[in-house]
Amino acid sequence: MQNETTRRAPVVARRRTGRPRRYLMCPPTHFRVDYSINPWMDPSAPVDTRLAVEQWEGLRRLYEDLGHAVELIAPQAESPDMVFTANGATVVDGRVLVARFRHAERANEAPAYLDWFADRGYRDVRAASFPSEGEGDYLLAGSWLLAGCGFRTDRRAHGEAQEFFGRPVIGLTLTDPRYYHLDTALAVLDDDTIMYYPPAFSGGSIAVLEELFACRIVAGDADAGVFGLNAVCDGRHVILPRSATGLAEEVRRHGFEPIGVDMSELLKAGGSVKCCTLELRD
Ligand code: ARG
Numbered sequence: 001m002q003n004e005t006t007r008r009a010p011v012v013a014r015r016r017t018g019r020p021r022r023y024l025m026c027p028p029t030h031f032r033v034d035y036s037i038n039p040w041m042d043p044s045a046p047v048d049t050r051l052a053v054e055q056w057e058g059l060r061r062l063y064e065d066l067g068h069a070v071e072l073i074a075p076q077a078e079s080p081d082m083v084f085t086a087n088g089a090t091v092v093d094g095r096v097l098v099a100r101f102r103h104a105e106r107a108n109e110a111p112a113y114l115d116w117f118a119d120r121g122y123r124d125v126r127a128a129s130f131p132s133e134g135e136g137d138y139l140l141a142g143s144w145l146l147a148g149c150g151f152r153t154d155r156r157a158h159g160e161a162q163e164f165f166g167r168p169v170i171g172l173t174l175t176d177p178r179y180y181h182l183d184t185a186l187a188v189l190d191d192d193t194i195m196y197y198p199p200a201f202s203g204g205s206i207a208v209l210e211e212l213f214a215c216r217i218v219a220g221d222a223d224a225g226v227f228g229l230n231a232v233c234d235g236r237h238v239i240l241p242r243s244a245t246g247l248a249e250e251v252r253r254h255g256f257e258p259i260g261v262d263m264s265e266l267l268k269a270g271g272s273v274k275c276c277t278l279e280l281r282d
Helices: 049-065 104-119 153-167 203-212 220-227 245-253
Strands: 024-026 067-071 088-093 095-098 125-127 138-141 145-149 169-173 185-188 193-196 216-217 236-240 257-261
Touching: 024 049, 049 067, 049 236, 049 257, 088 153, 095 104, 095 153, 104 125, 138 185, 145 153, 153 169, 169 203, 185 236, 193 245, 216 245, 220 245, 236 245, 245 257
Parallel strands: 024 067, 095 125, 145 169, 193 216, 236 257
Antiparallel strands: 088 095, 138 145, 185 193
């Protein structure tokens, strides 16, 4: 039996239990928008780097207050998007597939991630052979890896990820340039619960998600448009942009605890909570 939550079927909200996570973050010391590689980035609009740092600090503190460990990678002056660590790699079972960025503007971030993981003793570290943007496009759901393509990660990278991680990779096609990474249009809440924005996906991909996930929270235009799906779930808490109030209510109905945060400055580069967070699954 499937549960289309848009129909507001009553949900039996069991209390959720979380577990401590390890996240990799990068302070937005050099955050700015001086090029445009997604529709959110307008180099002529002013950016307040200090405010971005404040908002990012708030997120980091929140993770620590919730009992999670936060590791840091050093920011690089020539990499204004490096705050978005989700794109740097995908880490599953201690294996690390480091990104190959689609755009030249971000290419110099990849060596920094290769070094970071090598320096910390990760043994199985591999540089992707095809454009592949880390957890921006790969989301772990139970034993599967959901994998986006269409804008950044190349479909050929999906085969490489499946071979490397030994997990089934489920390819999903993104169709709306505003939702250019999978993590802007879908969040995994538990092994059989996702929240997502169907208009960002091809028809076949929506059918696949309906087939795989018994429970699907559907985001409306307003919540998707404030990057409400760019959320992090630790099993119990769902940390998401504060303005995504409809989604917050929905996740609460499903027994999770929503925590809204303000990441408005980071949104000017097309990123929010999840983009600033790379889970280290050792
Ligand atoms: N400006 C960055 C880019 O376009 C934003 C990356 C957002 N990250 C994410 N995981 N969706 O690449």
